Amino acid sequence: MSPTVNGRVLFNEVPTGFPVPGKTTIYDKSKTIDLDNVDLEGGFLIKTLVLSIDPYMRGKMREPGKKSYSPPYNKGEPLDNFGVGVVLRSDTPDVTPGDHYYGIFPFQEYDIRKNTDGLRKLTNEHNIPWSVFVGTLGMPGKTAWFAWQEFAHPEKDDVVFVSGGAGPVGSLVIQLAKADGLKVIASAGSEQKVAFLKELGADVAFNYKTTDTAEVLEKEGPINIYWDNVGGPTLEAALEAATVEARFIECGMISGYNSGGAPVKNIFQVIGKQIKMSGFIVGNPKLVAKYEERFYQEVPPKVAKGEIKLREDRSIGLESAGQAILDVQVGNNNGKKVIIVAKE
Amino acid sequence: MSPTVNGRVLFNEVPTGFPVPGKTTIYDKSKTIDLDNVDLEGGFLIKTLVLSIDPYMRGKMREPGKKSYSPPYNKGEPLDNFGVGVVLRSDTPDVTPGDHYYGIFPFQEYDIRKNTDGLRKLTNEHNIPWSVFVGTLGMPGKTAWFAWQEFAHPEKDDVVFVSGGAGPVGSLVIQLAKADGLKVIASAGSEQKVAFLKELGADVAFNYKTTDTAEVLEKEGPINIYWDNVGGPTLEAALEAATVEARFIECGMISGYNSGGAPVKNIFQVIGKQIKMSGFIVGNPKLVAKYEERFYQEVPPKVAKGEIKLREDRSIGLESAGQAILDVQVGNNNGKKVIIVAKE
Numbered sequence: 001m002s003p004t005v006n007g008r009v010l011f012n013e014v015p016t017g018f019p020v021p022g023k024t025t026i027y028d029k030s031k032t033i034d035l036d037n038v039d040l041e042g043g044f045l046i047k048t049l050v051l052s053i054d055p056y057m058r059g060k061m062r063e064p065g066k067k068s069y070s071p072p073y074n075k076g077e078p079l080d081n082f083g084v085g086v087v088l089r090s091d092t093p094d095v096t097p098g099d100h101y102y103g104i105f106p107f108q109e110y111d112i113r114k115n116t117d118g119l120r121k122l123t124n125e126h127n128i129p130w131s132v133f134v135g136t137l138g139m140p141g142k143t144a145w146f147a148w149q150e151f152a153h154p155e156k157d158d159v160v161f162v163s164g165g166a167g168p169v170g171s172l173v174i175q176l177a178k179a180d181g182l183k184v185i186a187s188a189g190s191e192q193k194v195a196f197l198k199e200l201g202a203d204v205a206f207n208y209k210t211t212d213t214a215e216v217l218e219k220e221g222p223i224n225i226y227w228d229n230v231g232g233p234t235l236e237a238a239l240e241a242a243t244v245e246a247r248f249i250e251c252g253m254i255s256g257y258n259s260g261g262a263p264v265k266n267i268f269q270v271i272g273k274q275i276k277m278s279g280f281i282v283g284n285p286k287l288v289a290k291y292e293e294r295f296y297q298e299v300p301p302k303v304a305k306g307e308i309k310l311r312e313d314r315s316i317g318l319e320s321a322g323q324a325i326l327d328v329q330v331g332n333n334n335g336k337k338v339i340i341v342a343k344e
Numbered sequence: 345m346s347p348t349v350n351g352r353v354l355f356n357e358v359p360t361g362f363p364v365p366g367k368t369t370i371y372d373k374s375k376t377i378d379l380d381n382v383d384l385e386g387g388f389l390i391k392t393l394v395l396s397i398d399p400y401m402r403g404k405m406r407e408p409g410k411k412s413y414s415p416p417y418n419k420g421e422p423l424d425n426f427g428v429g430v431v432l433r434s435d436t437p438d439v440t441p442g443d444h445y446y447g448i449f450p451f452q453e454y455d456i457r458k459n460t461d462g463l464r465k466l467t468n469e470h471n472i473p474w475s476v477f478v479g480t481l482g483m484p485g486k487t488a489w490f491a492w493q494e495f496a497h498p499e500k501d502d503v504v505f506v507s508g509g510a511g512p513v514g515s516l517v518i519q520l521a522k523a524d525g526l527k528v529i530a531s532a533g534s535e536q537k538v539a540f541l542k543e544l545g546a547d548v549a550f551n552y553k554t555t556d557t558a559e560v561l562e563k564e565g566p567i568n569i570y571w572d573n574v575g576g577p578t579l580e581a582a583l584e585a586a587t588v589e590a591r592f593i594e595c596g597m598i599s600g601y602n603s604g605g606a607p608v609k610n611i612f613q614v615i616g617k618q619i620k621m622s623g624f625i626v627g628n629p630k631l632v633a634k635y636e637e638r639f640y641q642e643v644p645p646k647v648a649k650g651e652i653k654l655r656e657d658r659s660i661g662l663e664s665a666g667q668a669i670l671d672v673q674v675g676n677n678n679g680k681k682v683i684i685v686a687k688e
Contacts, residue, residue, distance in 0.1 A: 059616070069588070069616040231612060244413070253612040263607040268575060268597040270623030272403070272413040277621035279614030 021322025164229030217241035232262030311335030365666025508573030561585035576606030655679030
């Protein structure tokens with residue numbers, strides 16, 4: 001069989017503001033791969049089915065010298081992020097064609113992997129679409145599930161505020177908070193997203209672009225728990241509306257990702273209000289050890305039965321990745337953004 | 345006996361920046377009291393010996409509508425804060441002339457109290473100066489001691505950074521951290537204070553006005569624990585220099601007290617670095633219940649033996665309170681600021 005184009009999305013340059021498709025990232029078709037004959041050198045050939053597009057990717061688009069929890073993308077090389085792939089050929093013991101794996105994938109259609117380090121084999125007993133394994137059943141779902149259990153400490157009659165409520169993290173947080181019997185206030189950036197917040201069970205749902213967050217929290221709060229996906233002025237409003245001994249779960253601050261950080265003027269409120277602010281990343285080894293296996297046991301059946309709701313915003317084809325990345329930073333997505341790279 | 349002048353320091357107006365003696369506060373001699381004959385109405389007459397001047401008092405100099413953890417001062421009425429007094433006369437059972445009490449005192453020389461609610465009788469077996477009971481053995485000392493035990497979680501080889509290290513809170517924190525075997529970096533705002541930091545055992549001591557905090561932390565860090573007394577740019581530098589899973593103990597943010605709050609641009613670091621930020625106030629009932637009695641058992645003997653060092657900056661006479669308050673806000677004090685109101 002003749003070589004197949006192995007499409008890739010390359011990191012091209014560090015953006016100064018929002019990441020621009022074709023400039024920050026480039027879709028490249030220059031590489032080919034002979035799927036039948038390429039030497040696996042003891043590894044296995046995997047075909048990328050799904051790639052996740054997440055807000056945190058913006059932080060990896062930086063100069064190599066700047067330290068952060070996640071390594072920077074390298075110029076001229078493919079981006080990477082969570083994905084699901086299917087094994088086409090294998091020289092590796094215990095890896096069989098047809099097996100599905102979840103983990104960090106380069107943004108390319110086919111890859112040869114040396115081993116399964118960092119990958120998780122997906123069994124998918126409930127026959128859930130593979131794309132869900134990068135959303136509610138992947139990193140974002142684990143983010144919500146691990147940290148809610150670790151940091152929320154919900155008590156009867158607590159009020160929780162979830163910003164970025166329509167994303168894959170926020171939407172699961174809303175459902176977890178409702179399952180715990182809490183009053184949930186949730187915000188998002190479009191009417192369509194607000195409608196979704198209501199479907200998820202949020203008691204109060206509002207569009208932060210047309211409604212003043214501080215006013216909503218003044219009326220519907222005070223808040224005992226704040227799940228922060230956005231930072232900036234929303235975090236300031238949450239600090240003002242917090243009760244004594246409120247828990248602030250710091251998951252993301254997308255409002256500052258494209259501007260070098262959004263300042264917070266009233267951080268002093270953490271003192272008088274005795275707030276406990278917990279920053280975390282889902283890959284924390286202690287959180288993973290404590291929660292991951294239970295997550296994969298408990299959550300997939302609930303997703304399969306529709307007890308946990310989710311919404312996806314799919315883009316088809318790897319060439320759509322650059323635009324999808326921008327959409328997520330701007331908030332133009334409507335649900336968990338995934339790239340459907342290929343069918344099985 | 346003829347009536348005695350009962351000097352008072354009254355709250356006069358809400359300051360816009362620093363509190364100005366004679367403007368924000370006024371020393372008033374218009375009231376008198378007949379110490380021998382005044383009707384106690386079942387209460388007791390107490391003479392103020394010592395009053396504490398603390399940074400947090402600035403937060404009480406606000407318009408009455410603004411909520412905070414501590415009630416605002418009332419215009420035309422005396423300020424109040426922690427103090428020690430001696431009982432002169434008593435109609436109250438179990439309260440005897442000569443008894444000493446610690447608690448919140450109005451800024452006036454003599455007061456008639458209905459009961460001992462909120463007061464703690466001081467036995468002072470170690471014959472320590474009464475002024476120390478508003479410093480290392482009072483609210484500031486408890487602040488350091490309670491929160492270090494509750495939030496620091498020191499581990500071997502940890503590095504701690506203490507800002508405002510020369511104050512009564514910071515100076516005890518430094519000593520607690522050294523007792524736990526940690527490397528201590530401490531900052532203060534004058535060469536005299538820096539010399540004191542070194543006496544206390546700080547491994548690295550610097551004047552933040554002449555040395556760049558970020559450079560010191562870059563060289564001597566990274567830091568596992570940050571004890572924050574100042575907020576603002578120092579907090580920003582600490583966020584940059586923090587390790588993964590650092591603990592930030594948010595005790596005070598004096599850099600913003602006179603300007604409506606100092607913005608923090610890089611609060612997003614709490615996420616990637618998985619920082620746990622704990623705001624607290626020493627009066628938290630759970631902290632008091634957990635630590636107060638042990639504090640009064642363990643700390644006074646150490647102070648008496650000189651195992652815990654302290655420094656006081658005394659002003660004599662109630663009329664010096666307005667200037668003392670300003671000095672503490674500006675940082676012109678050199679040690680725990682106390683007003684020696686009267687001798688026994």
